[in-house]
Amino acid sequence: MTTPIIHYQVNKDISDGQLRPLYESVGWISYTDQLEDLSLLLSGSHLVISAWADNELVGLIRTIGDGVSIEYVQDLLVHPTYQHQGIGTTLLSRVKELSTQVRQFLLITDNSSDNQRTIEWYRQQGLVPVAEANIIALWRK
Incomplete structure (x- = not known):
């Protein structure tokens, strides 16, 4: 069996039917159990880059922010079958x-x-814990 070529797209137009298997594959049930339509996650995102093997969504990174003062990586996930092939590295590098x-x-x-x-x-x-960056993250109880 040949390894499919991975294609990357900057595109928010991904359906729930394409997203749900990816989120389920990594066990992110807080998303899949609470949202009927995962594509709603993408509409409010700033950047969405996806990785595709043929027509199967195998990786995704999405950010929220304004693209000027802040960019926050909300999700970075790669289907377990496709992990350790550089897909996550490519997605994060592109963002x-x-x-x-x-x-x-x-x-x-x-x-x-x-x-x-x-x-x-x-x-x-190249990412470091906030303590090493001399900043603090605060959390709502």
Whole structure:
């Protein structure tokens, strides 16, 4: 079996039927259980870059922000079958390239013990914990 070529698109026009299998594949049930139409997530996003293998959505990054003072990575996900092929790196790199003039570029993830590999991967991509950036993140209780 040959590995399909991955194509990337900057496009918010992705249906719930295309998004739902991707979000379910990584276990993001807080999205899939609470929203009837996941495409609503994209309409309010600033940047959406997707990765496709043939007609299957296999990766996605979306940001919220104004593209000037702040760009916040809300979601970055790659279907488990396609992980470790550079798709996440490409998606994050493309968003960073499109955000070079943005003053604040943020991504928040949980600090659980089972997420440490992901945090290390983010560090390898040039992102640092807010404590190292001499800023503070505040959270609503």
